[in-house]
Amino acid sequence: MASPSGGPGARRGPDGAASRRPASPKRTLGERLRGRQNVNLWFWVFVGPFVIGLIIFVYVPIVWSLYLSFFESYNTVTPTKFVGFGNYADMLADPAFRQSLVTFVVFAAVIVPVTFVLSLTVALLVARTTVMQAFFRSVFFLPTACSYVVASLIWKMSIFSGIRSGLANAVLGWFGIDSIPWLSLTEPPWYWLVIVTARLWLQIGFYMILFLAGIQRISPNLYEAAAIDGAEGWKVFRHITFPQLRATSTAVLLLLMINAFQAFDEFYNILSTFGTYPPYARPPLVYLYYTALGSGQDFGHGSAGAVILTLIIAIVALTQGRLLRLGRRDD
Amino acid sequence: MAIVRGRRASRVAGWARYSALGLGALLFLIPFYLLVRSAFMNESDLGSPTFHWLPPEWNTENLTGLFSNPAIPMARSMVNSALIAVSQTSGVLLISGLAGYGLARIPYRWSNAVFYTITATLLIPAAVTFVPSFVLVSTLGWISTLQGLIVPGLFQALATFLFRQFFLGFPKEIEEAAFMDGLGYWGTFWRVVVPNSYGFVAAIGTITFIGTWNAFLWPLVIGRDQDSWTVQIALSTFLTAQSVEVSQLFMAALVAIAPLLLMFLFLQRWIVEGVERTGIGGD
Numbered sequence: 001m002a003s004p005s006g007g008p009g010a011r012r013g014p015d016g017a018a019s020r021r022p023a024s025p026k027r028t029l030g031e032r033l034r035g036r037q038n039v040n041l042w043f044w045v046f047v048g049p050f051v052i053g054l055i056i057f058v059y060v061p062i063v064w065s066l067y068l069s070f071f072e073s074y075n076t077v078t079p080t081k082f083v084g085f086g087n088y089a090d091m092l093a094d095p096a097f098r099q100s101l102v103t104f105v106v107f108a109a110v111i112v113p114v115t116f117v118l119s120l121t122v123a124l125l126v127a128r129t130t131v132m133q134a135f136f137r138s139v140f141f142l143p144t145a146c147s148y149v150v151a152s153l154i155w156k157m158s159i160f161s162g163i164r165s166g167l168a169n170a171v172l173g174w175f176g177i178d179s180i181p182w183l184s185l186t187e188p189p190w191y192w193l194v195i196v197t198a199r200l201w202l203q204i205g206f207y208m209i210l211f212l213a214g215i216q217r218i219s220p221n222l223y224e225a226a227a228i229d230g231a232e233g234w235k236v237f238r239h240i241t242f243p244q245l246r247a248t249s250t251a252v253l254l255l256l257m258i259n260a261f262q263a264f265d266e267f268y269n270i271l272s273t274f275g276t277y278p279p280y281a282r283p284p285l286v287y288l289y290y291t292a293l294g295s296g297q298d299f300g301h302g303s304a305g306a307v308i309l310t311l312i313i314a315i316v317a318l319t320q321g322r323l324l325r326l327g328r329r330d331d
Numbered sequence: 332m333a334i335v336r337g338r339r340a341s342r343v344a345g346w347a348r349y350s351a352l353g354l355g356a357l358l359f360l361i362p363f364y365l366l367v368r369s370a371f372m373n374e375s376d377l378g379s380p381t382f383h384w385l386p387p388e389w390n391t392e393n394l395t396g397l398f399s400n401p402a403i404p405m406a407r408s409m410v411n412s413a414l415i416a417v418s419q420t421s422g423v424l425l426i427s428g429l430a431g432y433g434l435a436r437i438p439y440r441w442s443n444a445v446f447y448t449i450t451a452t453l454l455i456p457a458a459v460t461f462v463p464s465f466v467l468v469s470t471l472g473w474i475s476t477l478q479g480l481i482v483p484g485l486f487q488a489l490a491t492f493l494f495r496q497f498f499l500g501f502p503k504e505i506e507e508a509a510f511m512d513g514l515g516y517w518g519t520f521w522r523v524v525v526p527n528s529y530g531f532v533a534a535i536g537t538i539t540f541i542g543t544w545n546a547f548l549w550p551l552v553i554g555r556d557q558d559s560w561t562v563q564i565a566l567s568t569f570l571t572a573q574s575v576e577v578s579q580l581f582m583a584a585l586v587a588i589a590p591l592l593l594m595f596l597f598l599q600r601w602i603v604e605g606v607e608r609t610g611i612g613g614d
Contacts, residue, residue, distance in 0.1 A: 039439055042516045046433025047445060050426050053486035057464065058452050065463030077466050125352050138599065139356040142363070144606070145591040147545035149563045150584045151362070153570050157577050158365045163380070167365065170382035201362060209603055210610040251610065262458040265547040272571045285458055285548070292462045293552060299466055306462045314454050 069303035077299060087304035096279075097305065100287035101312075107283060108260040110196055115256055116249075119204045123211030124237070137212070141205035148202065148265030155198045156183065156270050183270065186280055191271060195281075198266050203259070207252050214248030215241065254320055261313050264289070284309050366588075369581035370394075377578050393582035403575060404557055405583060408565040413590075415480050415550075415561060416543040422485040423539050424532055431494020432520050436506070446495070452488045458548055465552050475556040484543065490535055493608055497531050498524070530604070537598050538605030544591060562587045 064077075069087050073079030091097050126136050143151070159167045162181040169179040182190045222240050226232075231239065242249075264285040271278055277290065288309070292302020369377060370393060372386040397405050433439075434446050464483055473479030501524060509523040525532075550561040560568070566583055569575040575583075595602065 039437055043433050043437040043439035043442065046429045046437060046516070046520075050430035050486060050491055051445060051449070053426065053482075054449060054452065054488065057467070057483045057486055058460070058488075061460060061463035061467045062455070064466060065460075068463075068466065077470055122352075122355060125348050128348060129352065136352050136356055138595075139359050141599070141603070142592075142595060143359065144602075145541060145595050146362075146588055147547065147563055149545075149547060149567045149570070150366070150588055153566065153580060153584050154362045154366050156570070157580065158369055159362065163378070165377065165379055165382050167361070167382065173382075201359065205359075206606055206610065209606045213607045255610065258456055262456050264458065268547075268551075269567050269570055273573065275572055285461075288462060289548075289552075293465065299462070302462045303466075306459055309459050310455050313456055313459060317454060 065303040065306055068299050069307050071300050073298075073300040073303075075297040075299075079300065083300070087300045088308065091301060091304050091308060096282070097287060100282050100284045103281060103283050104261060104263075107195075107263060108257060110192070111199055111260050112253065112256045114196070115200060115203060115207060116252060118200065119207035119252070120211050120245075120249075122204060123208045123215060124241070126208065127212055127215045137208075140208050143202050144205045146202060148198075149269050151198050151202050152266050152269035155194055155266075160194045183273075186278075189281075191281060194270055195266055198270065199263070202266075207256070210248055210252055211245065214245045218244045254317060257316060257320060258313065261309075261316070366581055366585055369578060370585045371582075372578050374576045374578045390578065393576075393579050394586075396579060397582055397586065400579075403569070403579070403583065404560060404565060405562075405586065407558065408560045408562040409586070411477070411480075411554075411560065412544055412562040412587075414477060416540050418481050419484050419543045420536055420540045422481070423487050423490050424536055426485055427487055427490035427494050427535075428525075428532070429520075430491045431496075432498050432524065434491070434495045435498035435501075437516060449488050449491055453492065461548055461552055464549075468553060474553060475559040476553075477559065479553045480550055480559065480561070484546075484549065487539075489609065490539065493535060494531075497528070497608075501528070530601070531608075533598070533601040534605035534608055536605075537594065537601045538609055540594070541591060541602070 068077065068079065070082060070084060071079035072081040072083050072086075122140055126133060126140070129136060160182040162169070162179065162184060164170060164173060164179050166179075166182075168182065172179065180190060182194055185191075218241065222244070223236065226236050226240055262285060263283045267281065267283055267286050268277070268289075271281055277286065282290075284305075288302060288305050291298055291305060368383075368386060371389050371391065372383070373388055373390050376383060376387050397403060430449075434442060434449075439445075468474065468479045468483060471479070473482075505523055505527070506519050509519040514522060545563065546561070547563050547567070550564050551567070554560050554564050562583075566580070566587060569580055569583070
């Protein structure tokens with residue numbers, strides 16, 4: 001940083017030397033803070049509160065959880081019975097845990113590409129609109145203000161309620177089709193439609209905003225050059241817009257994947273009835289919630305599950321970032 | 332000739348675009364419409380076999396009943412949500428703002444090491460760590476307390492990261508002038524940097540507020556007693572236990588999202604910017 005040199009404006013002591021106080025370890029904290037050169041101290045004044053909080057509320061729980069995952073700890077956080085990798089083996093052998101990973105894969109396989117395509121489409125349409133652009137953008141963005149709980153309520157009790165006065169069944173009724181009990185049947189699994197559409201409604205606007213920002217960053221010169229070459233429509237998208245959106249697309253895919261992995265709210269609120277959750281359609285966090293914080297308070301297995309999930313998500317994030325980076329030509 | 336055909340084609344494309352957008356907008360508004368409609372309906376009309384586009388009879392007792400029914404802790408849970416959202420948002424802005432500035436501007440020797448320690452936690456999604464965090468908070472005896480709901484959420488690595496990126500791009504000349512005037516790091520930050528960063532602070536603030544107000548898993552894990560319920564937990568409890576009249580439940584949901592809808596009306600610009608910043612992670 002700028003340090004004042006001995007120019008005409010510099011303060012000078014009576015003997016003509018710059019009046020810098022000699023660095024003495026005896027100075028009080030107040031004196032040290034006033035001395036502007038004390039870089040180390042000021043760094044910790046600014047960054048210290050955050051780092052201390054991060055250590056207490058993020059690093060300590062993670063390390064503690066690692067410790068718990070090697071012990072049998074029902075209802076206690078100071079366990080005594082060491083079981084080695086027993087909890088991990090139990091988790092990996094538990095069909096319910098593996099089933100929760102399958103549930104995540106199925107869910108992600110649908111929600112990630114569908115959200116990606118739809119939010120990109122909406123962004124492209126909105127970006128090319130001149131009249132009422134702000135209106136359309138606001139309408140698609142508005143559900144971002146809605147919580148998963150409120151959306152679950154609308155989806156469960158109004159749109160997809162099993163009775164005839166639910167909107168979906170009312171629409172079917174106009175075409176003479178019988179009512180469908182959307183949430184109480186497992187064959188066919190209509191509940192997936194309920195869960196996927198709720199999440200689509202909630203998050204398309206968010207990703208649309210990201211794509212819109214990316215589209216606005218593309219230089220108009222590229223489009224002019226394409227117009228001179230006679231390219232239009234799909235060709236412009238294929239050769240200019242989409243390649244220019246690579247950074248945005250990478251970020252969106254990663255966020256979609258991480259968010260799908262953390263799905264909890266809408267599963268819990270839509271599928272759980274009278275306080276019980278059905279044995280199917282349990283994504284990883286729902287499974288973990290009932291294992292670690294249900295009646296058993298099984299922190300050992302719960303911690304082992306959390307560690308396994310953290311590893312999986314870190315690996316997914318790193319490989320995805322790597323794959324998408326590998327696909328990029330050097331620029 | 333070619334120009335005429337091009338113009339006609341683009342007009343057709345324009346119509347198709349507006350029809351698609353109009354249809355999409357309609358679909359996106361239907362859930363809001365259903366929420367408002369159901370909130371003002373009689374319970375018997377809501378359960379009747381015919382679908383009503385509008386309430387046959389506008390019922391406003393759902394609203395008054397919401398705050399007079401002792402079985403529904405609506406007022407208490409709204410106050411809890413407001414307390415948590417306001418204190419967590421201001422806390423995150425203060426703590427992450429300071430940390431971001433320190434990391435961006437104070438040339439401490441181990442600054443980079445500290446920065447990597449912080450960003451490493453970005454790889455671990457917060458939702459996956461709810462079991463370890465619950466273990467810690469229960470050890471502190473903070474279950475069902477406001478501090479248990481607020482304090483662990485104050486230390487957001489993403490917010491700190493974004494503040495750092497933002498301050499790195501802050502015009503250095505202004506700060507240097509302030510520094511020459513003898514303001515030091517603290518004075519420069521509060522008197523020069525902060526007043527020139529309100530837009531960014533508003534963006535991070537609005538997006539943090541929305542996230543806190545709508546948070547579900549952590550309040551569910553920590554808010555065991557009814558007195559510590561946030562409005563989302565109250566709604567969820569009545570939804571999954573089906574212990575309250577459905578029309579009243581819709582009214583409660585309408586009340587719960589009203590503050591955020593108002594925010595959207597007046598602060599949408601900052602919310603959009605907040606989404607852009609947090610979504611791409613500073614790019």
